Structures are given as structure tokens and as C-alpha cells.
Amino acid sequence: MIYLLLAGVLFVIGLHGLFVARHLLRKILSLNVLSAAVFLLLVALAREADPLDAVPHAIVLTGIVVSVSATAVALVLLVRLSRPREDQRKLMDEEGG
Amino acid sequence: MGWLVLVFDGLLAAALIWLAWQATHTPGLFRSVISFIIFGLLMALAWVRLDAPDIALAEAAIGAGATGALLLSALGRLVATHEEGAPWQERRDLYFWIPAGGALLGLLTLAAWMLPSPGLGEQVQDALPESGVQNPVTAVLLNFRALDTLLEIGVLLLAAIAIWSLGRMPLPSAPAVRSPALPALGRLLFPMFVLVSAYLLWRGSHAPGGAFPAGAVMGAGGILTILAGAQPWLTGSVHGPWRMLLSLGFAAMLALALGVMALGQPFFAYPPGLAGLIVLALELAAGLSIAMSLVALYLAGQPPDHWEGEARGE
Amino acid sequence: MTEVFAVLVLLLLLNIVVGLARVLRGPSAADRMLASEMFSTSAVAILLLLAFILDSPPLLDVALVLALLAALAVVTFVGRAWSDLQSRQSESARGMESRESD
Amino acid sequence: MSQANTLMAVLVGVPLVGAIIAFVYPRLAVSITAVCAGVMVAAAAGLTRLVLSSGVLRQDVGGWAAPLGIGWQVDGLSAGLLLLTAAVGAAGAAHRAFEALEQPFFWPLWLFLWGALNVLFLSADLFNLYVALEVLSLAAVALIAMAGGGALPAAWRYLLASMLGSTVYLLGVALLYGRYGALDIALIADALETDLPSALAAALITLGLLLKAAVFPLHFWLPSAHGRAPAAVSAALSAVVVAAAWYLLVRLWFAPFGAFQGNGVGVLFGLLGAAAMVWGGLLALVQHRLKMLIAYSTVSQFGFGLLLLPLAGGVGAELAWRGAVVIVLSHGLAKASLFLAVGGIARSQGHDRLDAVGGFGSGGVLPWLALVLAAASLLGVPPTGGFAGKWWLLQGALAEGAWLWVLAILLGTLFTAAYLSRLLAVLLRPAQRGPQTGRPSPLTALPGFVLALMACGLGLALPALERLLSSALVAGGLP
Numbered sequence: 001m002i003y004l005l006l007a008g009v010l011f012v013i014g015l016h017g018l019f020v021a022r023h024l025l026r027k028i029l030s031l032n033v034l035s036a037a038v039f040l041l042l043v044a045l046a047r048e049a050d051p052l053d054a055v056p057h058a059i060v061l062t063g064i065v066v067s068v069s070a071t072a073v074a075l076v077l078l079v080r081l082s083r084p085r086e087d088q089r090k091l092m093d094e095e096g097g
Numbered sequence: 098m099g100w101l102v103l104v105f106d107g108l109l110a111a112a113l114i115w116l117a118w119q120a121t122h123t124p125g126l127f128r129s130v131i132s133f134i135i136f137g138l139l140m141a142l143a144w145v146r147l148d149a150p151d152i153a154l155a156e157a158a159i160g161a162g163a164t165g166a167l168l169l170s171a172l173g174r175l176v177a178t179h180e181e182g183a184p185w186q187e188r189r190d191l192y193f194w195i196p197a198g199g200a201l202l203g204l205l206t207l208a209a210w211m212l213p214s215p216g217l218g219e220q221v222q223d224a225l226p227e228s229g230v231q232n233p234v235t236a237v238l239l240n241f242r243a244l245d246t247l248l249e250i251g252v253l254l255l256a257a258i259a260i261w262s263l264g265r266m267p268l269p270s271a272p273a274v275r276s277p278a279l280p281a282l283g284r285l286l287f288p289m290f291v292l293v294s295a296y297l298l299w300r301g302s303h304a305p306g307g308a309f310p311a312g313a314v315m316g317a318g319g320i321l322t323i324l325a326g327a328q329p330w331l332t333g334s335v336h337g338p339w340r341m342l343l344s345l346g347f348a349a350m351l352a353l354a355l356g357v358m359a360l361g362q363p364f365f366a367y368p369p370g371l372a373g374l375i376v377l378a379l380e381l382a383a384g385l386s387i388a389m390s391l392v393a394l395y396l397a398g399q400p401p402d403h404w405e406g407e408a409r410g411e
Numbered sequence: 412m413t414e415v416f417a418v419l420v421l422l423l424l425l426n427i428v429v430g431l432a433r434v435l436r437g438p439s440a441a442d443r444m445l446a447s448e449m450f451s452t453s454a455v456a457i458l459l460l461l462a463f464i465l466d467s468p469p470l471l472d473v474a475l476v477l478a479l480l481a482a483l484a485v486v487t488f489v490g491r492a493w494s495d496l497q498s499r500q501s502e503s504a505r506g507m508e509s510r511e512s513d
Numbered sequence: 514m515s516q517a518n519t520l521m522a523v524l525v526g527v528p529l530v531g532a533i534i535a536f537v538y539p540r541l542a543v544s545i546t547a548v549c550a551g552v553m554v555a556a557a558a559g560l561t562r563l564v565l566s567s568g569v570l571r572q573d574v575g576g577w578a579a580p581l582g583i584g585w586q587v588d589g590l591s592a593g594l595l596l597l598t599a600a601v602g603a604a605g606a607a608h609r610a611f612e613a614l615e616q617p618f619f620w621p622l623w624l625f626l627w628g629a630l631n632v633l634f635l636s637a638d639l640f641n642l643y644v645a646l647e648v649l650s651l652a653a654v655a656l657i658a659m660a661g662g663g664a665l666p667a668a669w670r671y672l673l674a675s676m677l678g679s680t681v682y683l684l685g686v687a688l689l690y691g692r693y694g695a696l697d698i699a700l701i702a703d704a705l706e707t708d709l710p711s712a713l714a715a716a717l718i719t720l721g722l723l724l725k726a727a728v729f730p731l732h733f734w735l736p737s738a739h740g741r742a743p744a745a746v747s748a749a750l751s752a753v754v755v756a757a758a759w760y761l762l763v764r765l766w767f768a769p770f771g772a773f774q775g776n777g778v779g780v781l782f783g784l785l786g787a788a789a790m791v792w793g794g795l796l797a798l799v800q801h802r803l804k805m806l807i808a809y810s811t812v813s814q815f816g817f818g819l820l821l822l823p824l825a826g827g828v829g830a831e832l833a834w835r836g837a838v839v840i841v842l843s844h845g846l847a848k849a850s851l852f853l854a855v856g857g858i859a860r861s862q863g864h865d866r867l868d869a870v871g872g873f874g875s876g877g878v879l880p881w882l883a884l885v886l887a888a889a890s891l892l893g894v895p896p897t898g899g900f901a902g903k904w905w906l907l908q909g910a911l912a913e914g915a916w917l918w919v920l921a922i923l924l925g926t927l928f929t930a931a932y933l934s935r936l937l938a939v940l941l942r943p944a945q946r947g948p949q950t951g952r953p954s955p956l957t958a959l960p961g962f963v964l965a966l967m968a969c970g971l972g973l974a975l976p977a978l979e980r981l982l983s984s985a986l987v988a989g990g991l992p
Contacts, residue, residue, distance in 0.1 A: 002103075003147060006110040008205040010117050011684070012198040017121030018677060020194075024669070025168075025175070029133050030121045031676050032164075036140060038684045041209060043147045045691040049216025054233035055581075056216075056690065057149050058242060059640055061234070061309060062249045063683065064155050065387075066647045068164060069256035070676055072394035073651060075171040076260045077658060077669050079397060082175050101417045108424050112431065119435070131434055131443045134484055138447075138454050139427070141473065145461060150469035157473050161451060162480030166487040208688055208710040215694030220581045241581050244574050248632065248644040251529065255625050255648060258536055259655035262618035279486065286482065293479055297472065305469040314476060317483045324486050335539055344533045351533070355526045364522040366576035 003044040010037035024081070028074050035067045106146065113139050130172055134165040150305040151234045154297070158313030163391050166320055170395060229372025231303040238307070239376045243365050247350045250383055254347050257393035266398035283325025290318025298384050302373070308346075308380040312387025319392040334402035343393060346386030350379055416460045423453045423460075444488050451481035517563055517570045521585050521635055523556045524595065528628035535620040542620035543610050549624060550603040553631070557599040561592040565981060569988045571637075579697040586637040586699070589986035590838060593978075594634050594753075594760055597842050600967060601752045601849045602627045604960035605745035608853050611957040612745075612860075616659060619743075626652040626749060633757050637988075639686045639696045639718075642761065643679060646725065649757070650675035653750055657742040664741040670734040675725055682721030688714035699988070702769040715770045719762065726758030728819065729789035732812045736796070739808040744856020747804065748849035748961075751811045756841050759818045763837075766822055768988070779823035786819030787921040794928025798935070803855045803865040806932060807848065813932075814844050814891070816925055817906065820918055824909050830991050833909030835982045836902050839971065843890050843898030846968035850887040853961030854880040860957075862945065867935065871945025879958035881940065886965035888933045890972075893926060898971025901978075 010033055017030030039060045046056035116139065119132035137160020144153035221233050221241070228236035238246050294315040301307025353375060354365040362368055367375050430453075433446035455474045462470035531549035535542035564570060564587055572585045587595075606623060629648035636642050650672065658668035686696070692710045693701050705711055727735035735755075739747045766774070766782075793813030800806040821837035824830060859865035861876025873881045890897035893904075903926065910918040971978070984991045 002106045002110055003143070004209045005206055006113060006143075008202045008209070009114050011205065012202050013114070013117045013121060015201075016194055016198060018673075021121060023126060025126055025171070026121055026129055027673060029129055029168075031673070031680065032133065033117045033121060033136070034677070034680050035683070036117075036136075038680055038687055039152075040140075040143065040147075041684070042687045042690070043144065043149050043152060045209070045212060045214045045687065046149070046216060047147050048212070048214040048691075049218050049694075051216075051218040051222060052148060053214075053216030053218040054221050054237050055242075055696075056687075057151055057234045058237035058245075060149070060152050061155055061238060062245050062640075062644060064152070064159055065249050065309060066252050066644060068159055068167075069252045069390075069394070070647065070651060070672070071164065072167055073256050073259050073654065074669075074672055074676070075167055076263055076397045077654075077665065077672065079171055079174045080263055080658075081665050081669060101421060105421055105424060108421070108428055112424075112428050115431065127440050128434065128443060131447050135431070135434065135447050135450050138450055138477070141477065142424075142454060142457060145458065145470060145473065150467065150473060153470075153473045154476055157477040158480055161477055162483045165484040169484065169487045204709075204713060205684075208713045209691065211708070211710050212688065212691035214691045217580055217694055224577070224581060240575065241577050242583055242641075244583050245641055245644050248629075248641070248648055251625070251628075252644070252648055252651060254533075254536075255622075255651050255655075258618055258621050258625075259651055259658075262616075262622060262655050263658055279489070282482075282486065286479075290479060293475060297476070300472065304472075306472060310476060314479060317480050321483060321486060335537075340537045344537055347529070348533050351526060351529055355522060355530075358519065358522060363518050363572065363574075363576055364526075365574050 001044060001048075003040060007037045007040040007044060010034075010040065024078050025075075028071060028078070031074075032067065032071060035063065039063055109139060109143060109146070113143065126172060126175075130165075130168045133168065134161065137161055137164060151232075151307070151310075154305055154310040155313065158310045158317065162317045163313055163320075163395075166317070166395055170397065174397065227369070227372065229367070229374070229376050230301075232301060232305065232307070234305065235301050235307050235376065235380075239379055240367065240372060243350070243354070246383075247347070247354065247365075250347045250350060250386060253387060253390040254344055257343055257390045260394060260397060261399035264398050266396055266400055280325040283321045287318050287322055290314055290321070294318070294384065294388070298380055301380055302377060308383040309387060311380075312384040313391060315384065315388035316391030316395075319388055320395045323392065323396070339389065339393075339400075342389045343386060345389075346379075346383035349382035353379065413464050416464050420457050420460045420464070423457045427453050440488075444485065448481065448485060451477060451484075455481075515572075517560070517587070518572050520556050520560045520563065521570075521572055521587065524553060524560070524631040524635065525628060527552050527556070528624045528631065532621040532624035532628065535624060536618075539617035539620075542617060546606050546620050546624060547610070549627075550599075550606050553627070554599045554603055557592075557595040560587055561596055561981065564589060564592045564986060565977075568986060579700055580695045583636065583638040583641050584697055584699070585635045586988055587635060588988040589981040589983070590760065590763070590988075591634040593838060593842055593981060594756060595631065597756065597845045598627065598630045598634065598753050600964065601749055601845060602630075604849060604853065604964050605748050607960040608748075608856070608957055609743075609745040611954050611959070613954070614743075619656070619659065622652050622655050622659075623745075623749075626656065626754075630753055630757055634760065637698045639689065639698065639701075640683075641696075643683055643686060646675075646679050646682070649754060650679070650725070653746075653754060656746040657738050657750075659746070660741055660743050664738075667734070667737040667741045671738040674727075674731075674734040678721040678724030680721070681717050681724070685714040685717030685719075685721065688717070698764065698768055702771070705769050705772050707772050712773060715765075715773055718765060719770075722758050722762050722765075723785075726755055726762065726815065727812065728785055728815060729792050729812060732789070732793070735812060736805055736808040739811060739852075740802065740805040744852050744859075747808070747856070748852040751808065751852060752845035752849035755811060755815060756818075756845050759815065759841060763818075763821065767825065767991070774822075774826055779826065782819050783823035783918055783921070786816035786822075787918075787924070788816070789813060789819070790816035790921065790925035790928060794925070794932060797928075797932035801867055803859065803867055803870065803936070803939075804852070806867070806936065807851050807855060810891070810929070810932060811848060813925065813928060814840075814848070817841075817844075817903070817922070820906060820910070820921060823918060824906075824913060824915060825991070827913035827915070829909030829912030829915075831909075831984060832905050832912060834984075834987075834991055835979065836905030836907070836909055838902075838982055839898060839978060840902030840906060843902055843968050843971045846964050846971065847887040847890040847899065850883050850961045850964035850968060851891070853964065854883040854887065854958065857958050857961065858884075867939065870939055870942075872942030873940045874944035875946070877955050877958050879955065879962050883958065883962040883965040884936070885940070886962075886969050888936060890965070890968040892929050892933055896972040897969045899968070901972045901975055 014034030
């Protein structure tokens with residue numbers, strides 16, 4: 001089945017990207033590709049089952065929400081990392097005003 | 098027809114692989130982000146091909162909508178959007194990665210190929226009448242494995258708290274260059290978003306849909322109204338309603354899980370006959386909280402206690 | 412009839428694949444954004460056709476959600492990345508003194 | 514509805530309810546955390562008593578039995594770790610409350626962390642564990658990042674490592690589900706066959722957990738994260754969060770993946786453990802900051818726990834098992850106590866540089882007493898908990914004639930002595946008065962001191978521990 005292979009290829013691409021990418025944003029994207037590969041595998045397996053198995057679908061839905069949350073936290077952390085000085089200035093402005 | 102399906106799958110897979118590579122390995126951050134958004138879009142098609150319309154809905158709402166908005170706004174907030182040179186350091190590492198990646202790929206595919214995947218389809222079908230809903234995915238999410246969903250909603254709330262704990266919003270949320278079209282678009286589209294999310298919520302009990310896509314659509318609508326400059330009630334202060342709305346879904350699920358114990362049921366065991374009603378109520382609360390959490394994630398920090406009038410582009 | 416639809420689906424998918432070149436070549440951010448908008452329109456069309464071919468009404472909902480949310484990415488883009496780029500460009504046009512004082 | 518069900522529901526529900534209240538009404542945060550802490554200590558103790566009296570407990574969440582629903586399972590091991598979590602959670606919260614810092618978001622995050630840990634020790638479902646691990650990591654990351662400045666890159670590395678760890682873990686779970694159509698640990702254990710998908714799944718799940726547990730050589734993110742976080746957070750991370758990953762490893766390698774034991778897998782774990790002891794010990798020897806020294810000591814001490822796996826199959830299995838669990842428990846108590854004590858000292862001195870910090874009595878006597886007691890337990894001075902654990906583990910290794918592991922245990926202890934002596938050398942210096950502004954309330958030292966007493970007192974509770982960890986009270990039994 002073509003989708004099993006697709007999941008494997010995406011997993012390897014994501015893994016490689018995570019390890020070699022220089023920019024941190026790209027590491028986040030790589031992690032998302034990685035989890036998409038795992039979700040793909042789960043759903044492709046669910047399709048093989050007879051009758052169609054709803055449990056992996058539910059699992060993937062939960063996984064998607066979890067990965068969006070982690071991505072959001074990672075992005076905010078990244079923004080804070082990239083502009084610490086500006087952040088502090090903004091904070092000082094706020095406290096002053 | 099058979100070859101058409103094969104060509105479709107092949108094209109889709111090739112495009113997905115290419116996009117994943119673009120997103121993770123080519124220079125230009127903006128291009129990467131756009132590639133990733135399109136990747137999400139095509140993933141929705143892949144889910145449809147794999148008979149998973151529920152996930153396709155979520156992916157359409159998240160991949161194309163929320164994650165895209167999150168990534169683009171983070172990109173706008175990063176100081177150095179331009180990135181010099183190659184996106185990765187050494188090409189020498191390919192001597193390691195090609196054999197290692199190939200071996201991993203081979204192992205994974207071989208293992209996946211060998212799997213019998215017995216699945217739980219039959220058990221889900223058998224228990225479906227007792228679950229109170231007709232859509233098996235909703236039944237698994239909000240009844241059989243409701244503890245997972247409780248924690249999932251918890252993760253969303255936690256992410257919002259985590260982001261607030263990191264500090265105030267890094268930039269005012271209104272665009273730097275004002276466009277008169279944005280507020281109009283926001284006002285025009287917002288009712289549509291509300292309508293569609295209500296529809297998805299109602300569909301959830303008997304067809305693909307439910308709290309998550311509904312919440313995601315609603316959250317997207319919220320982000321749109323913020324971009325259009327109408328958000329005065331979304332304050333980070335303790336007195337505003339936002340904190341309560343953020344925790345509503347999680348609180349409702351927890352209250353229910355613990356509350357049934359007062360009726361002599363075990364943790365999270367819905368009283369017979371009430372399951373359908375309970376699932377619907379939970380979906381409503383969870384949907385609202387999901388929407389609120391997505392907006393909170395988008396704002397990337399604790400919003401001010403009072404919004405200033407000028408920040409809203411009026 | 413479904414045969415015709417299936418071929419159409421394939422053509423639309425091909426359309427996306429070919430359009431990916433625009434994302435690759437740019438040259439400007441707006442080109443890429445517009446190309447990605449074209450994709451979501453194509454994806455909506457594919458979903459609608461698939462809904463008829465597979466006789467699966469839920470796909471109509473997916474198309475609906477996709478159509479609605481595709482707007483969000485564009486609006487975010489215009490509201491944030493684009494305007495930031497513009498303000499940065501005008502800032503750098505004004506001179507480098509302000510940056511050095513930072 | 515049974516008593517066990519109520520207690521488990523309390524352990525999961527109460528911290529999460531507390532987190533919501535602490536978030537929505539920040540003014541109530543400290544008092545609600547205090548209430549939650551009291552309730553959870555009582556519930557963990559109650560559950561342990563129940564395990565002692567009626568054996569392994571199993572409950573179906575939501576009334577749906579295993580393949581479809583999620584199961585909760587408590588045995589001697591999970592009861593012990595629940596107790597450890599309750600002790601460290603309560604002490605850390607008390608320390609934080611006495612510090613009286615203005616960070617209202619600390620409390621909901623702390624309670625989330627606590628709740629996730631409780632779910633982790635209760636759940637017997639692989640996917641439920643995944644979600645709990647995610648809650649745990651996100652809460653931990655936010656708590657680390659709260660220190661600001663240099664803690665942000667540490668938090669970032671931690672987040673990335675743990676996201677990768679959980680994705681790899683989930684891939685393993687997906688393979689297992691595709692193979693057996695179940696997510697429950699006990700069901701998979703019954704069905705497990707030694708074929709390629711199961712072996713790959715075992716490898717992936719283990720790799721993911723090793724990344725989360727920061728085992729050598731995947732420890733790169735741990736010291737900077739644990740060394741830079743606020744004191745209470747470092748205490749919880751180093752004592753319990755690392756122990757949680759260890760717990761899952763042991764749980765999985767004893768029951769479902771036990772079938773793969775004996776193919777040299779145990780030796781691999783043992784070598785990893787030994788390498789962790791040496792490498793972590795060496796790095797602890799060259800650190801310039803107190804907190805970093807203690808953080809590297811966690812990498813090193815974790816190695817003792819891993820030695821359980823090569824010893825699990827032989828005649829000394831029961832002794833080694835008891836020893837390893839007691840080491841993990843007493844390490845948790847001692848390490849949390851060390852971090853709390855050093856946190857207090859660092860606050861009073863304004864820094865925690867080893868070469869400049871004042872000697873015994875600077876910033877109060879109590880933190881120094883805690884430091885000495887905790888170090889004694891970590892080192893394994895009789896009659897502390899650390900001594901009992903190392904003694905049993907050594908006995909187990911000797912009974913099996915596993916000289917390599919005997920050597921590793923002795924070497925690890927030697928390294929512990931070496932880096933702790935750097936810590937204790939500070940004691941002999943004259944006391945210094947720190948800057949007046951940073952003086953914490955003398956009460957802040959109390960929770961750490963109580964934990965240190967508990968670490969030492971563990972050595973006196975050996976009969977009870979022996980009963981709790983006897984093979985009859987281990988789910989799935991000892992292999």
C-alpha cells in the first residue's frame with residue numbers, strides 16, 4: 001500500500017530535517033512532518049482492518065490537537081528566544097506606563 | 098477506474114513528499130512555511146482517500162487554518178526572517194543519512210507491511226448503541242476513551258497557560274499596515290464561521306464533525322475578528338470572562354467525570370440513558386474552549402488587561 | 412459520469428502539482444501565497460467531486476471547512492507577514508541609524 | 514463503586530480541578546494547591562495501604578473494559594512512585610509558597626505537572642500514557658522557561674527533545690496497535706510474539722522513553738534544563754519526571770517486552786547505565802555551579818536504575834528489583850531535597866558558584882543540614898534509603914555472579930563520593946552573609962529538610978518496602 005511507504009518516507013525526511021536544519025523554525029516544521037507520518041501510518045493501518053476501525057481515527061484526532069498545542073508553545077518560545085532584548089524593553093514600557 | 102486511483106495516490110504521495118522536503122530542507126523560511134501549509138492541505142485529501150473524513154475535517158481546520166495562521170504570525174514576529182546560506186550545514190552528513198534513512202525506511206515499511214491490523218472495529222460497532230451517539234469516532238472520543246479527550250482538552254488549556262506564563266503579547270495584534278478591507282471581511286465572514294461551527298457540532302453525534310472541527314472553525318473566526326480589530330473583551334485580566342471560557346471544556350469534562358461518582362457510577366462512566374445528552378453537552382463546552390484556546394495560542398502571550406483604543410485600528 | 416469526474420479530479424491534482432513550481436520559484440512572497448490559495452480552491456473542487464464519486468456527503472463538510480479556513484491564512488498573511496515586510500522595508504529605506512541605536 | 518476507584522479518581526481529578534481554580538482565580542492559587550497537596554498525599558497513602566492489603570488493583574475507566582476502554586492499574590511499584598510524587602509535589606509547593614514569588618502561573622502549571630504524573634503512574638494504556646507524557650512535558654517546559662534568560666534555550670532544547678521522544682514513542686505504539694489491536698499493556702503482554710514489528714516497536718518505544726528520561730547518551734538536554742529552572746521545578750523534574758520515564762521503561766520491559774529479554778538487550782541497558790554513571794559523574798566533577806553539579810548527578814544516578822534490567826532474569830532478580838526501586842525512590846527524595854536546599858542557599862547568596870558560595874550556615878542552618886542528610890543518602894551511608902537500595906542491588910548482582918555490574922555499582926558509588934565531596938568541601942568554609950535583599954524566609958528550608966529526613970528514614974521503613982515490592986504485588990510478576 002502506497003500510503004505505508006509514504007508514511008515511512010515522510011518519517012525519514014522529518015527526522016533528517018530535525019537533526020540537520022539550522023533554523024529553529026524549520027526544526028518545528030520537521031517535527032510536524034514527523035508526527036504527520038506517524039498519524040498517516042495509524043490511519044493507513046486502520047483502513048486495513050475489517051470493519052473500518054474508528055479507534056486509530058480518534059487517536060489521530062487527539063494526536064493532532066496535542067501536536068498543534070506543542071507547536072504553538074514551541075513557536076512562542078522561539079519568538080521569545082529570537083528577540084529577548086526587545087521583549088524586555090516592551091515589558092519595561094508596560095510596567096512604566 | 099483502478100489505474101485512476103493509483104495515479105491519484107501516486108501524484109498525491111509525490112506532492113506530499115516534495116512539499117515535506119521543501120518545508121524542511123530548502124532555503125527561505127517563508128517558502129518553507131507556505132510549503133507546510135500546502136502540505137496540510139494535501140494531507141486532508143490523503144485522509145479522504147484513507148476513509149477518515151473526521152480527520153480530514155480536523156486537518157482542513159487545523160492544517161490549512163490554525164497552524165497556518167500560527168506559523169505565519171510567528172514568522173512575522175521573528176526578527177530575522179531572512180536566513181543566509183544553505184538551510185543545513187554539511188552535505189557530508191548524507192554519507193551517514195542515506196544508508197541510515199534507507200535502512201530505517203526499509204525496516205519501517207517492512208514491519209508495517211507485516212502487520213495484520215486486527216483492529217477494534219467490531220468491538221466499537223458492538224458497543225455503539227450504548228454510547229449515545231451514532232458516529233463511531235465521536236463514540237470513541239467522548240465515551241470509550243473519554244479520558245484521552247479530557248487530557249487532550251487539558252493539553253490545549255495547558256498550552257494557553259504556558260504561553261501566558263511566558264509573558265505578555267510580544268506585539269500589538271493589529272496589522273502594521275491597515276487595510277480597510279479587513280474589518281469588513283471579518284464582519285462579513287464571522288457569522289458564517291459561527292454558523293458552520295454550530296452545524297459541525299450538531300453533525301458530530303451522527304456523522305463526521307464534532308467538537309474539534311467545530312472549535313477549530315470557531316477559533317479561526319475568532320482570529321479573523323482579532324485581525325479585523327474587534328477584541329476588547331478578550332483581556333488577560335482575572336476579571337474578564339476569558340479565563341473561564343478557556344477552562345470551560347476541561348472543567349465540564351472533569352466535573353462530569355467526577356460527578357457521576359456521586360451517582361454511584363465509576364469514574365467517567367455515564368449513567369445509562371443519559372449518554373447521548375452528556376456527549377452533546379460536553380461537545381458544546383469543549384468546542385467553545387477549543388475555539389478560545391486556539392485564539393489564545395494565536396495571540397502568543399498574555400493579552401493586556403485593557404485593550405487600548407488605538408491598537409484596534411479604528 | 413463518474414469516469415469524467417475522476418479524470419477531472421486527476422486533472423485538478425495535476426494542476427496543484429504543476430502549480431507547486433510557482434511556490435518554488437516565487438519570486439515574491441505574495442506569488443507564493445496566491446499559488447497556495449489556488450491550491451485550496453483546487454482542493455475544494457477535488458473534495459466536491461470526490462463527494463459525488465464516492466457518494467460520501469461528509470466530504471462536502473470538509474470542502475466547506477477548507478473553503479472557509481483558507482481565507483484565514485491569507486488574512487493572517489496580509490495582516491502580519493506582509494505588512495511586517497513592508498514596514499521593515501520602509502524602515503531600512505529610512506537608514507540604518509535607528510537599528511544601530513537598538 | 515469501590516474504594517480503589519475513588520482513590521484513583523481523586524489522584525487524577527483533584528490536581529486538575531485545582532489547576533483550573535488556580536488559573537481562573539489566581540488569588541486562591543496557593544490555598545487551593547495546599548488543599549490539593551493534602552488530599553493527594555492522603556490519597557496516595559490510602560492507595561498504598563489498599564495495595565498492601567488487597568494486592569494489585571485494576572479499574573476500567575468509564576466502565577469500558579480493556580481493548581475498547583482505558584484501564585488503571587496500581588501495583589507496589591506504581592504505589593511507591595505515587596507516594597514519591599506526592600511527597601516531592603507537596604514539598605516543592607511548600608517551598609515555593611514560602612519563597613512568595615509573584616508568578617501566578619506557577620501554580621496551575623505545577624498542578625498540571627502533578628496530575629500528569631499521577632495519570633502516568635496509574636494508566637495501563639499506551640496511548641493514554643502518550644497524552645499524559647505530553648501534558649507532563651508541556652507543563653515542565655513552561656515551568657523551566659519561567660526562570661527566563663538562560664532558561665529559555667534550555668526549555669527549548671527540552672521541548673524539542675521530548676517532542677521527538679514522544680513522536681518516536683507514538684510510532685512504536687502505532688506498530689503495536691497494528692500488530693495486536695490493543696493498547697492495554699497487560700493485553701499486549703499476553704499476546705506478544707517476538708517478530709519484527711514487535712521488536713521494532715519495542716526499540717522505538719524504548720528510544721522515545723530514553724530520550725525523555727535523558728539517559729546517556731541522550732542526556733544532552735537534561736542538565737541545562739534542570740540546572741536553570743527554579744528550585745522547586747528542578748526538584749520535581751530531577752526527582753520524579755526522570756523517575757517516571759524510568760518507571761515506564763521498567764513497566765514495559767518487565768511485562769510486554771520481557772519476551773525480548775535475554776538477547777543481550779539487558780546487557781545493552783546495563784552498559785548504558787554504567788556509561789551514564791561514569792559520564793555523568795565525570796561531568797559533575799568539573800561543574801562550576803552547585804545546581805549544575807546536582808543536575809549532572811541525576812544523569813549519573815539514573816544509571817543505577819538501569820542496572821535492574823540486566824539483573825532481572827537471574828536468581829538475584831528479586832533483590833535487584835527491590836534495590837533498584839528503593840534507589841529510585843530514595844534518589845528522588847534526596848535529589849529534590851538537594852535542589853530545594855541549594856535553591857535556598859543560592860537565593861541567600863545571590864548566586865550558586867561553587868568557588869564563591871559561603872560555607873555551613875550561610876543563609877540559615879537548615880538548608881545545610883538538609884544538604885548533608887540528602888548527600889548521605891545519595892552516597893549510601895547506612896542506615897539511609899540510599900544505602901539499603903545499593904546494598905540490595907549489590908546483593909542481587911553478587912548472587913548472580915555478575916561481576917561487571919558489581920564493578921559498575923562500586924564505580925558509580927565512587928563517582929558519587931567524588932562529586933559529593935566537592936559539595937561537602939564547601940561546608941568547611943566560613944559562613945558568608947549574602948545581600949540583604951535576597952534573604953528568603955527561614956521557612957523555605959523546611960520542606961527540603963523534611964524530604965532529606967524522609968530519604969534517610971526510608972532506610973528504617975525497609976520491612977514495609979519489602980512487602981510493597983514483593984513479587985506478589987507486582988503487576989505481571991517478576992520475569
